Amino acid sequence: MTNNNPLPPKERMKIPRQRMPEQPSAERRANFAEVNLGLSTALAHQEALRCLHCKSHHCFTGCPVGVKVKDFIELVLAGDFLGAAAKIREDNVLPAVTGRVCPQEEQCEGCCVLGKNGEPLAIGYLERFVADYERQSGQVGLPPRAPMTGKRVAVIGSGPAGLSTAGDLVQRGHEVTVFEALHELGGVLIYGIPEFRLPKDIVRQEVENLTRMGVEFRTNVVVGRTVTVDELLGERGYHAVFIATGAGLPVFLNIPGEHLCGVYSANEFLTRVNLMKANQFPAYDQPIYDCRDKNVAVIGGGNTALDAVRTAVRLGAKTASIVYRRSEVEMPARVEEVKHAREEGVQFVMLTNPIEFLGDDRAWLTGMKCQQMELGAPDKSGRRRPVPRAGSDFVMPVQVAVVAIGNQGNPLVQSATPDLRTNPLGYIEADPDCLKTSKRGVFAGGDIVTGGATVILAMGAGRRAAQAIHDYLSHGTW
Numbered sequence: 207m208t209n210n211n212p213l214p215p216k217e218r219m220k221i222p223r224q225r226m227p228e229q230p231s232a233e234r235r236a237n238f239a240e241v242n243l244g245l246s247t248a249l250a251h252q253e254a255l256r257c258l259h260c261k262s263h264h265c266f267t268g269c270p271v272g273v274k275v276k277d278f279i280e281l282v283l284a285g286d287f288l289g290a291a292a293k294i295r296e297d298n299v300l301p302a303v304t305g306r307v308c309p310q311e312e313q314c315e316g317c318c319v320l321g322k323n324g325e326p327l328a329i330g331y332l333e334r335f336v337a338d339y340e341r342q343s344g345q346v347g348l349p350p351r352a353p354m355t356g357k358r359v360a361v362i363g364s365g366p367a368g369l370s371t372a373g374d375l376v377q378r379g380h381e382v383t384v385f386e387a388l389h390e391l392g393g394v395l396i397y398g399i400p401e402f403r404l405p406k407d408i409v410r411q412e413v414e415n416l417t418r419m420g421v422e423f424r425t426n427v428v429v430g431r432t433v434t435v436d437e438l439l440g441e442r443g444y445h446a447v448f449i450a451t452g453a454g455l456p457v458f459l460n461i462p463g464e465h466l467c468g469v470y471s472a473n474e475f476l477t478r479v480n481l482m483k484a485n486q487f488p489a490y491d492q493p494i495y496d497c498r499d500k501n502v503a504v505i506g507g508g509n510t511a512l513d514a515v516r517t518a519v520r521l522g523a524k525t526a527s528i529v530y531r532r533s534e535v536e537m538p539a540r541v542e543e544v545k546h547a548r549e550e551g552v553q554f555v556m557l558t559n560p561i562e563f564l565g566d567d568r569a570w571l572t573g574m575k576c577q578q579m580e581l582g583a584p585d586k587s588g589r590r591r592p593v594p595r596a597g598s599d600f601v602m603p604v605q606v607a608v609v610a611i612g613n614q615g616n617p618l619v620q621s622a623t624p625d626l627r628t629n630p631l632g633y634i635e636a637d638p639d640c641l642k643t644s645k646r647g648v649f650a651g652g653d654i655v656t657g658g659a660t661v662i663l664a665m666g667a668g669r670r671a672a673q674a675i676h677d678y679l680s681h682g683t684w
Contacts, residue, residue, distance in 0.1 A: 305334025365393025367652030
């Protein structure tokens with residue numbers, strides 16, 4: 207592709223990374239509107255000028271779905287924003303989503319040559335810019351569809367892995383039906399990520415784009431109860447099935463008092479806000495315990511924990527705290543999310559581990575008994591293991607607690623498919639390269655195989671599965 211950058215490399219390296227405009231913290235504390243406001247055309251062009259157009263293509267290899275980063279950046283420089291969006295869509299069917307929630311700093315941007323001596327190219331910001339430009343123009347550049355093959359594929363779950371697989375398969379000419387257990391499509395994109403990080407209208411628009419490409423969606427279908435995998439492959443006439451049901455089974459602390467009113471899993475808390483409209487109270491009935499003027503503690507240090515605590519702030523919490531058993535250095539949450547949380551008044555209670563929830567005589571949460579920790583030797587994750595400090599117990603006054611320490615695989619499909627092999631944790635066993643399972647014609651990918659991970663890693667699994675399913679449907683070899 208032609209190099210559209212008029213500046214020599216040394217001049218490009220002098221340009222500072224452009225900053226994303228944000229909603230002021232004092233304002234956003236009281237609303238669920240998006241925090242990051244997007245780049246202007248001028249800022250996007252200035253940022254794109256920083257690209258060195260290098261030959262290494264590390265940014266491409268760092269992307270789990272293989273977006274041709276350099277090519278779409280060149281189109282941005284040429285002012286062809288619709289062409290840039292179309293170029294991304296060749297490999298990524300959800301660019302407006304991944305431009306917002308993908309951890310680019312660990313992937314494409316983490317591989318950027320500019321990052322060796324300064325800040326990497328803001329690839330995520332530019333991806334979001336062209337996706338938003340495309341959506342606002344109403345001229346979505348959908349990829350072409352191959353001639354129909356006569357083969358039918360059932361995709362179970364409409365989260366990022368399922369949507370990615372469906373998009374790739376329908377482009378290859380296969381008939382694809384996505385089955386979703388809930389009443390809205392999008393999986394974790396709809397129920398798990400707050401509006402202020404990922405507006406739901408954007409998810410709905412991306413799903414609509416897949417519908418226009420030819421994907422059929424069916425909601426309120428609980429595979430494993432409403433219909434089984436065997437029935438899909440049998441009387442329903444599907445030639446292959448892809449299971450992408452995610453890791454929707456919450457993990458709890460297993461400490462005394464976890465049954466008390468006011469203790470939630472992060473899954474339940476965020477679902478009630480995002481999907482059941484607790485963020486629009488009093489227009490909608492409040493489907494969670496009222497957080498207004500309450501002390502809210504969220505246990506955990508990942509992105510889900512940050513989503514939950516920042517949601518509590520917007521619901522009117524008197525105090526909103528992250529309680530994490532390691533130090534901030536070990537927190538797996540994105541740096542940007544931690545920064546935003548601090549700006550919004552979130553308190554960080556580090557090296558602290560809850561050991562008991564305390565309640566009143568009506569079984570309502572009143573406090574959380576904790577112990578202080580110190581860091582010992584590294585564990586399997588490579589992070590230093592937290593060790594309790596003797597005699598350090600104390601009580602935090604808390605009326606709402608959200609447990610955000612991870613999830614396990616959704617067990618419904620496996621429970622109704624006895625010949626589908628799973629591991630001791632309940633995740634489906636699948637070949638890491640082709641994502642085949644122990645059952646002929648059945649593939650699985652995303653969090654239901656790997657455990658909780660990122661949106662883009664699930665989409666990468668979806669792309670690998672789509673290729674393997676296409677090969678299976680084309681040649682019949684298992």
